[in-house]
Amino acid sequence: MTTAKSTATRSPRRIAWSQRLGRWDIKLSPYLYVSPFFILFAIVGLFPLLYTGYVSLHQWHLIGGQGDFVGFEHFAFLLSQRAFWVALGNTMSIFLISTIPQLVFALIIAAVLDTNLRGATFWRMGVLLPYVVMPVAVTLIFSNMFADQYGLVNTLLGQIGLGPIGFHSDALSSHVAIATMVNFRWTGYNALILLAGMQAINRDYYEAATIDGAGRIRQFFSITIPQLRPTLIFVIIMSTIGGLQIFDEPRLYDQYGQGGANSQWMTLTIYLYNLGWGQLNFGRAAAVAWLLFLIIVLIGLGNYLITRRISSNEAAR
Amino acid sequence: MKLSRRTTTGAAIVAASALALVATGCSTPEAPTEGEKITLTIATFNDFGYTEALLQEYMDLHENITVVHNKAATSNDARENMFTKLGAGSGLSDVEAIEVDWLAELMQYSDLFVPVTDPDTNNRWVDWKTAAATDAAGNLIGYGTDIGPEGVCYRADLFEAAGLPSDREAVAELLTGDWDRYFEVGRQYLAAGGEGAWFDSAGATYQGVVNQIKNAYEQNDGTVIATTNPEVKAAYEKVLTASADLSAHLGQWGDDWFAGLANGAYATMLCPGWMLGVISGNAPDTKGWDIANVFPGGGGNWGGSYLTVPKQSAHPEEASALASWLTAPEQQLKAFANAGTFPSQVATYGSPELEGATNEYFNNAPVGSILTERSQAITVAPFKGVKYFPINDAMQKSLTRVEDGTQTIEESWQGFLDEVNSLG
DSSP: OHHHHHHHHHSSSTHHHHHHHHHHHHHHHHHHHHHHHHHHHIIIIIHHHHHHHHHHTEEEETTTEEEEEOTTHHHHHHHHOHHHHHHHHHHHHHHHHHHHHHHHHHHHHHHHHHSOOTTHHHHHHHHHHHHHSOHHHHHHHHHHHTOTTTOHHHHHHHHTTOOOOOTTTSHHHHHHHHHHHHHHHHHHHHHHHHHHHHHTSOHHHHHHHHHTTOOHHHHIIIIIHHHTHHHHHHHHHHHHHHHHTOOHHHHTSSSSOSSOTTOTTOOHHHHHHIIIIISOBHHHHHHHHHHHHHHHHHHHHHHHHHHHHHHHHHHHO | OOOOTTHHHHHHHHHHHTSOOOOOOOOOOOOOOSTTOEEEEEEEESOOOOOHHHHHHHHHHSTTEEEEEEEESSHHHHHHHHHHHHHHTOOOOSEEEEEGGGHHHHHTTGGGBOOOOOGGGTTOBOHHHHHHTBOTTSOBOOEEEEEEEEEEEEEHHHHHHTTOOOSHHHHHHHHOSOHHHHHHHHHHHHHTTOSSEEESOHHHHHHHHHTTOTTSSBOTTOOBOTTTOHHHHHHHHHHHHHHHHHBOOOOTTSHHHHHHHHHTSEEEEEEEHHHHHHHHHHOTTOOOEEEESOOTTSOOEEEEEEEEOBTTOSOHHHHHHHHHHHTSHHHHHHHHHHHOOEEOBGGGTTOHHHHTOOBTTTTTBOHHHHHHHHHHTOOOOOOOOTTHHHHHHHHHHHHHHHHTTSSOHHHHHHHHHHHHHTTO
């Protein structure tokens, strides 16, 4: 009682305000400092995400706007559509055909750049050059090269006696053509990130390996790759997200931009675009957006599990 | 369906969540500042024939007005831009060009456009042009620009090399008849060792056939009959059977197709007036293109456009005045001279400017009188309802699937049925 009384009588007055400020400063300000990101994320990330979910549960026309509530009807419709599964398959196929060679080449280029080259900065900037070019410009040039009858690639193939390839009729060929554009743009970018990772590797390892008599190749596989793991995981996750959202390249691959007459290169984002802006059906388009989101989350989770496994393996060593 | 104005946020939100979209060049309408100075924007596609000089004329007449012209590459781009921004409620130009194929889709939202009220425009256009752009309440929302009466463009040099007549009267006579006649002459051309193929693509040829069918995909009340209409299936099969040996298999508007315009990949193509500018613009160094006053199966109209003034325009009155001026007969004749866009304005027919118009590129063909005659041969005004554009898109895709060899005629027809049914 007495203590309570004494604090009660003592507590107000001069020190209180600055003390309270000080307490706020400690408790609140860290949150204030990080809040701009979260506020921004809530506005441009979370809210659109939830609102898209809301749209996906309604009939929704691009101009007419909101219609009746239909529950999960759009989702059921999409999952029963062959087109959706074709789009998913195309997305995965283009993703794999682009990401795997891209990472292999990026690794090789980075390893070469990591050696003592003359004019190192020149070469390093050189590999980044394709990344600077607008994706639309890249696609227009490549689409012209991959034209079925008078394109550069088929003309060259014809001269060495190989038949023309139906880059706009055969699904796999179209995926290869689109993956080429993606690789052209992103290989150099990934190579630079991997190069940065390589530069951070302790040079003593290489010195010791050289003394032990290990060759360049052995050093690459036994030192560089294991040491590069965290960087590699980052690059893989970034390429996964980018690969699943691929849009510019397939959209501009032919004159119609709808992913081909037989949906040969119709990716999920193209399918979404066709539904939303071709058929003006925003409800279904929003449902595709959500399904795509779920797929990316799923693959992200897979990445996370693999990452954990790798790091725990490291710890066990 | 309930209509709501909440689409502003809706469109913006879904657009943001659509992960990656082509950036569309937005132009925010400028607020009217400092008295009278006004900037009007006009958006068109392909080539309307609105040159800088023509727009400058208007600016000279109205000193307080500056006109800025934005051009989209294709009608598809313009359509997507139109619907996105109409839904968003802002961002459209003061004057927007629209094409007849997607006019019906827009007519559902005719209340979002400023009606045509200028008394000068009374009876300015051919009846069917006006009727198509008039809504149930009797409001006309489009200022007609051109129509697309079709002739046949051909390579006189290739005809001659194959031993066929090459002057345009003789070619017109040779091709007079129905589609079977057109295909039959094609086989003669190939049998005589003609270079390349007979026509460019099944898709383009099909456009000619389908535009002669009154109710191809929909009945007048909007019921979709595309999948059951025997005329559609017959047209589909007829064109594809012919294209097997007669087509160059080049998808229209593709890179190969444009290359084919110049390199003699095909000897003939269907030619609405506005196509003349496309040919001469993309194959400027090719000699031998000519146009014959004939069309398989009678007459046909392909395309044609309107100018509209969206209500979201900051200067609807000034924009309406500009649209009215541009579509007045005098200006349309100049546009025709620039790009071959054949007028939809009644007053121009029979005028010496139109009758006497020739085109140097097409071996000085009297294009004015040829296209006038072609427009008189048009007997069918096809009904194009709300679903016309997406159904025709599905049809074009199924034609392409057969042309590029991925599917047989029957398989691809099945794909067309599936796609139309899923439009829902």
